[in-house]
Amino acid sequence: MKFRTLTLFVSLAAMMVAGCGKKETATAAAPAAPASAPAADGVRVIKVTANDQMKFNLSTIELKVGEEVKITLTNIGTMPKQAMGHNLVVLKPGTDETAFATAAGPATATEHIPESMKDQVVAHTKMLGPKESDSITLKFDEAGNYPFMCSFPAHFQLGMKGNIVVK
Numbered sequence: 001m002k003f004r005t006l007t008l009f010v011s012l013a014a015m016m017v018a019g020c021g022k023k024e025t026a027t028a029a030a031p032a033a034p035a036s037a038p039a040a041d042g043v044r045v046i047k048v049t050a051n052d053q054m055k056f057n058l059s060t061i062e063l064k065v066g067e068e069v070k071i072t073l074t075n076i077g078t079m080p081k082q083a084m085g086h087n088l089v090v091l092k093p094g095t096d097e098t099a100f101a102t103a104a105g106p107a108t109a110t111e112h113i114p115e116s117m118k119d120q121v122v123a124h125t126k127m128l129g130p131k132e133s134d135s136i137t138l139k140f141d142e143a144g145n146y147p148f149m150c151s152f153p154a155h156f157q158l159g160m161k162g163n164i165v166v167k
């Protein structure tokens, strides 16, 4: 596999969501983080928002190879999660995004991360209800175009997508 060297750490910013007693468990199938995880300081934080109009605030994120970044997604909407949940799913370059979104739609049991295409996922946030946030920490060791999307039913088709361009 071409992307074997990709390292990623998924950090659960659970403490940010006080009031959210029920823990969602659909986290990325990430390799265990090394024992000495780097300190949070110095890591660039990219803030992404998603709203009730099914829009991310940005569609392109540019990174450097080897740069560690923390992407924090916040659902700034007010509609209930069941009607207007949002997540941010980062996919490997070359993934058939339409096929992923199509498979994600009915995958309610896994918060719209389709089991059949899980191996195409670099990392993903939790599915977020209104005013919730979640973060993923990424470090890409290979340049490329890594698509991202919200995999809530129909949101990709309605434009909730973008690209992480790694140079």
Ligand SMILES: [Cu+2]
Pocket: 050, 054, 084, 085, 086, 087, 150, 151, 152, 155, 160
């Ligand atoms: Cu969405």
